[in-house]
Amino acid sequence: MQLAMVGLGRMGSNMVKRLVAHGHECVVFDMSPNVVADLAKTEGVTGATSIEDMIGKLTTPRAIWLMIPAGVVEKTLASIVPHLEKGDILIDGGNSYYIDDISRAKMLAEKGIEYVDVGTSGGVWGLERGYCMMIGGSNATVEHLDPIFKTIAPGKGDAGPTPGRKPGIGTSEDGYLHCGPNGAGHFVKMVHNGIEYGMMASYAEGLGVLKSANIGKHLGEIDAETTPLRDPEHYQYDFDLPEITEVWRRGSVIASWLLDLTAQALIEDPALSKFGGRVSDSGEGRWTIRAGIDEGVPTPVLTASLYERFSSRGEAEFSNKLLSAMRYEFGGHLEKPAEK
Amino acid sequence: MQLAMVGLGRMGSNMVKRLVAHGHECVVFDMSPNVVADLAKTEGVTGATSIEDMIGKLTTPRAIWLMIPAGVVEKTLASIVPHLEKGDILIDGGNSYYIDDISRAKMLAEKGIEYVDVGTSGGVWGLERGYCMMIGGSNATVEHLDPIFKTIAPGKGDAGPTPGRKPGIGTSEDGYLHCGPNGAGHFVKMVHNGIEYGMMASYAEGLGVLKSANIGKHLGEIDAETTPLRDPEHYQYDFDLPEITEVWRRGSVIASWLLDLTAQALIEDPALSKFGGRVSDSGEGRWTIRAGIDEGVPTPVLTASLYERFSSRGEAEFSNKLLSAMRYEFGGHLEKPAEK
Amino acid sequence: MQLAMVGLGRMGSNMVKRLVAHGHECVVFDMSPNVVADLAKTEGVTGATSIEDMIGKLTTPRAIWLMIPAGVVEKTLASIVPHLEKGDILIDGGNSYYIDDISRAKMLAEKGIEYVDVGTSGGVWGLERGYCMMIGGSNATVEHLDPIFKTIAPGKGDAGPTPGRKPGIGTSEDGYLHCGPNGAGHFVKMVHNGIEYGMMASYAEGLGVLKSANIGKHLGEIDAETTPLRDPEHYQYDFDLPEITEVWRRGSVIASWLLDLTAQALIEDPALSKFGGRVSDSGEGRWTIRAGIDEGVPTPVLTASLYERFSSRGEAEFSNKLLSAMRYEFGGHLEKPAEK
């Protein structure tokens, strides 16, 4: 079927490639005309020179997929909506906050325009693996778009059937799912990313403990400020992290796709020297914590993983200065300078 | 080659089955004679009626694998060691604390006995999938036992090669790894389990947030003790957790073997009604935190996952009573009774 | 000066008592006529039978202080505002969310009505100690109300001057402070309560560790599910918590008013047997975390203290069941029943 794609970054253009490869017709638009021209040329899709141009090239009911940063969805909608007609469909495949979906869907419903929110996971690997999709919207519209979803989704792939599950019921086995009414797609994706933060942090912390398992070889000075390591003979291990992450990939309880990627990153550069350790967070982690707090559901692990990222960027600096200041006030303790 | 197995619980007997199936010779012993007799009968292995009997049936250098609870290793060693000779090998495949490995290995080295610590992951699935093994000990002894490890290990299985990694170097691709000198095997397994706790908690917390995403439908009373939910319209979702965990299995960033099992558990019983929520911890999580603290490496996520387990068993009760008592003292606040 | 008080709960009526004792004139209203009548009788204040009655008894510019649950402020405002005139002043002394202050102040400003948000700390002790007040609003209005604030505030009291601070500048030495424009008062009070949660939890956790310092006397069974306590001889202490909290009150770094109250609670009932350990939270803690997340400032300690409260009320139950379910799936682990 026909689909317009707005936003031809990594994910948008890869989705277009998957769609074209399966015989769908795509009209594409991006703020950068060169990107549009390139994709039109290499994939044989229809390029559009403007939002209006794009809309003019679509048959009704139009289906327009936005694959753009959450921060620009609002103004992009404002430029598209006036040109749409009753029955047209807008799909937000980015990382919008589900609360915005709820209000947008309501606003669009007043104009007879359908809105679908799609949380999409898969990153740079989606072209090859397909994109896991979590979808929110009305039954009729989500069913109407099923050919699109089926094509973008990964399909059954390597993951075997879940024991006890009847095969062939529903689409989740193919990597996409209609999760509920508007907002449901991004809600589930939001929590998905919250879990992702926690899993990533679990590996990172564990490997950090392995990395420092040789500190018994490097004894520090003795002073009243620092507690000496009691048993240096217990910390004499120089672990080979690429090998350890590799062995965990087979037969262990913690095997996962993230572990596969971690093993790959460590093989490329065991010291990870090209990274500084300033870890970004892009919203979903924060919103997951917020939802947990609204619900009264504790999420200590997910929250800790978010705060590690804040701290990695120096956001705890003032609090830390205050701790040093208090220590100075009550105990006369001076800060120790950084080592090395 | 020949191996004695002490402890025929789930893991010990499954390892014997894998070994026998690949032509190794096993002598087996367990505190329960019936278990020994059963395994001897069904698997054609040599049963032993006592430690002494077992040792008498082994050719030197003897290789004896202990697959028993960490709490009884010490006394089992005491019953075996007096009967051993120089060059014999003791393997602890259970969940011992690596610090005990260090002292045991030292003590046994004085008698010329080799000690190997093997952290083993795979649980009830090991018979089918093989066991991921993390090994500590001397080079010569670990190499000597290689045929055993190769057989118990999962082999390459479904996990593809890691891009950038030269194939055929080392054993980690086959799911077992010599991690370092004594204690290294259990150290790596300890951290593995610490990571496991964090990953499990990440899924559990995220699914907890999804489970309560319908609280907007159940509005509580208004009083000075409770903050009202500000936006009940944002929490109107009745999510289908078995479907959501299923969809995440394909193409998403959080796909993992633990997620496969979670999807399976939820298909069997979406309400998890046969569980009370009292979560055990069996040592490695605690030791991982302890190692992190000794090293000065922060592990907020792994620690939070351990403490959730403590709290699930009611271990925070006194602290919580104290919080209620303080609230009463400064604000006259009375505890609200449990709902329902 | 004249002040109307709406809401004669513990805090509202105690404030009225402090005001009357210092010669201010109070008109009072409460949903319960009996409460109004009682206070009118014992304190000689003017009782009002309705909002309209109250407003009629005030001279302009009217000053009306609301001391009511955050959940009913909105509808109370709706019943008062239509009767007010330009220049009148509404004061919210409860625990409103500062974000509501911002929108209310804006809405009221359009009608020429002044709005002042006052975060008030002091609990049941305020009658005796005075109430610490954090105030948001315009300079002119906050200055106009200064006689009221000065009377309700604690004054210098026991707390000595801060070394390095010039005396007589500003009101903070007297226990009240104009913190900034609207919302600033409740923002500072919100964070104050967030800190309160963290401090309370610090004492509660520490005392919990002291309480269980005798577990070495109660050895559990040995099984594969539970790690045995390695050094029971290190946990043989039966600590006297009332005495310990008492000794910390003098000369220690952790002396505080909360510790005074904790010592008092423990003297009354060392086992805290009248509490079940279900700890409420009333909003400010949640909002503090939310503000930290919006700002990107990590608050791991304050957040942990909030989540402890959630967990104490059983809100982690589903997550915990899921952990048990996973453990069963991968390891065949059964839940251990509760002891006793």
Add this chain to the structure above:
Amino acid sequence: MQLAMVGLGRMGSNMVKRLVAHGHECVVFDMSPNVVADLAKTEGVTGATSIEDMIGKLTTPRAIWLMIPAGVVEKTLASIVPHLEKGDILIDGGNSYYIDDISRAKMLAEKGIEYVDVGTSGGVWGLERGYCMMIGGSNATVEHLDPIFKTIAPGKGDAGPTPGRKPGIGTSEDGYLHCGPNGAGHFVKMVHNGIEYGMMASYAEGLGVLKSANIGKHLGEIDAETTPLRDPEHYQYDFDLPEITEVWRRGSVIASWLLDLTAQALIEDPALSKFGGRVSDSGEGRWTIRAGIDEGVPTPVLTASLYERFSSRGEAEFSNKLLSAMRYEFGGHLEKPAEK
């Protein structure tokens, strides 16, 4: 009575000053002869040129108080003990691990030497305020030393009697307490410091949230990596932290001695510019967590406060690099450079 003081750092020499001022006789020793000479001159105490010299100047039963870093207690004991006689008393007033107290007391008991462990709080303020002391040892020895403890302790001071507590029973009202057998003193002090970490972090985090309450004035760029601040109008406050900490000192629930010191630090330098934010930890916090874990008692708040200190010193760096590496692998995300 007579007391020998070994270690004339800030705390040791201040204790000597308090003792001398109340008529006790002190013999003093320090590794630095100048320090000994100075104190002998200014306070009129007896200086010792060596451990042997000091011991020779004491009458039996000797009472020797060590006020030295935990890391040098072991070797100092080794130099003293050979010169002691049955009935002599060694007091460790520093920050030793209580587990060391248990083994030291046992070893000394075999020689008939009494051992007393004293956890001491008060920092640089102890000369003026007195030192809060938590004491472990035998009843007879602790009673014998009562005149010393009573003098060093703060006495009743400003802290009023605890309501409900019978006056005149026990010494806790005077700021010192015999907490139990050996190790009990340092156990209670250890937990005291754990609580101190949590309280300090509570203030530091809360003030950090206040400090950044003006971020709405500084809007960042929009990209897919960063979630935009949704409501900048909610973060427009420039709070005056010295004034806010000052106002909380009077009548608020979070008044404390640590808050007094925080207000003082902020008055001196609101930007805390002389601190870098690298916060040391000196052992007791770590040990408190360890005790909680051994006991199975969750201490999420205290633990978070410890980990903040680790992170402030860069100890999470490798873990953070790994998080960035994972983000790069699955999503092609590049690290954002530090701002400024």
